[in-house]
Amino acid sequence: MTREFRHDPVMVDEVVEALATTPQGVLVDATVGGGGHAAALLAASTSHRLIGVDRDPAAIEAAAERLAPFGARAQLVRARFDEVAAVLDELAPGEPFAGVLFDLGVSSPQFDEAERGFSYRFEAPLDMRMDPDDPHSAADVVNRWSEEALAELFSENGEPRFARRIARAVVAARPLQTTLELADVVRGAIPPAARQRGGHPAKRVFQAVRIAVNQELELLPVALERAASRLAPGGRAVVISYHSGEDRIAKRLFAEAAAGWCTCPPGLPCVCGAVPAMRVLTRGARMPSAAELAANPRSASARLRVAERLEAPWRAGGSGEEA
Numbered sequence: 001m002t003r004e005f006r007h008d009p010v011m012v013d014e015v016v017e018a019l020a021t022t023p024q025g026v027l028v029d030a031t032v033g034g035g036g037h038a039a040a041l042l043a044a045s046t047s048h049r050l051i052g053v054d055r056d057p058a059a060i061e062a063a064a065e066r067l068a069p070f071g072a073r074a075q076l077v078r079a080r081f082d083e084v085a086a087v088l089d090e091l092a093p094g095e096p097f098a099g100v101l102f103d104l105g106v107s108s109p110q111f112d113e114a115e116r117g118f119s120y121r122f123e124a125p126l127d128m129r130m131d132p133d134d135p136h137s138a139a140d141v142v143n144r145w146s147e148e149a150l151a152e153l154f155s156e157n158g159e160p161r162f163a164r165r166i167a168r169a170v171v172a173a174r175p176l177q178t179t180l181e182l183a184d185v186v187r188g189a190i191p192p193a194a195r196q197r198g199g200h201p202a203k204r205v206f207q208a209v210r211i212a213v214n215q216e217l218e219l220l221p222v223a224l225e226r227a228a229s230r231l232a233p234g235g236r237a238v239v240i241s242y243h244s245g246e247d248r249i250a251k252r253l254f255a256e257a258a259a260g261w262c263t264c265p266p267g268l269p270c271v272c273g274a275v276p277a278m279r280v281l282t283r284g285a286r287m288p289s290a291a292e293l294a295a296n297p298r299s300a301s302a303r304l305r306v307a308e309r310l311e312a313p314w315r316a317g318g319s320g321e322e323a
């Protein structure tokens, strides 16, 4: 019996609208979590089957329970999302790849289960690994990274004003063992007047450490390009991000693929032979509706982008670089 896995999937109608309408084939939910989006997709379309991928074994267990009613139409694989191409080679060779979903960030259970160490609200060892078999935990980042590297990490991930002060305080307080120790150090490093504004002062620092532990910003561009390049014509990629760094990666890849990686100066006719490989379907990022925001406050930072694969080979006329 699995521990109850409660995660309210975000922007489900928008995901279903984008992916359940694609040509027949296999859909990949690259971040299957508790299987909420996956179940909605399988229920909405009988012309698709679905492979769900997640690096967290607790998520795979929960998704297996949730998707059991769909029988063989749902398959689950514990893997990292940059391994989607290999998963397709093994489980769906020759089948049209109709769509892929990346619902980024963490699931509610990852946050809410104190012992996983993601939350500044509960005392726990500094862990934050989505995959418990990964070699590096939050304790390694906090206790081993140089002061400069920590300052850069905090600064680039939402804490630009006090990044240096916090990094200095963390290094001075080493070794740090638990979440609450880290939260206290961060709080103490921020001037009292600034502590009153916004949420808990440790929120963005914890997010930055989590992003580093799980290499979130390094894996996403590779994973997204590998998956998008494999889509069948008419297949779609959907990305839901919760952080501006992630959203920028999706926006940039879709824009570059839609311009065929054109290298000509902006405003001049294209003479470099670029051939678009995708069409962007979302003008700007879509956000949750007011009703969804009221029902699920955790959806507040969600931004959704969709792009559709065209016939042209990936990077046909562009740099020649392969995904």
Ligand SMILES: C[S@@+](CC[C@H](N)C(=O)[O-])C[C@H]1O[C@@H](n2cnc3c(N)ncnc32)[C@H](O)[C@@H]1O
Residues within 6 Å of the ligand: 007, 008, 009, 010, 030, 031, 032, 033, 034, 035, 036, 037, 038, 053, 054, 055, 056, 059, 079, 080, 081, 082, 103, 104, 105, 106, 107, 108, 130, 214, 219
């Ligand atoms: C926001 S949750 C997804 C929730 C899911 N859409 C649902 O309906 O329940 C994000 C999931 O992505 C997984 N994840 C994050 N980075 C990953 C990666 N690089 N490879 C595979 N899974 C990843 C996390 O373990 C987590 O379960």
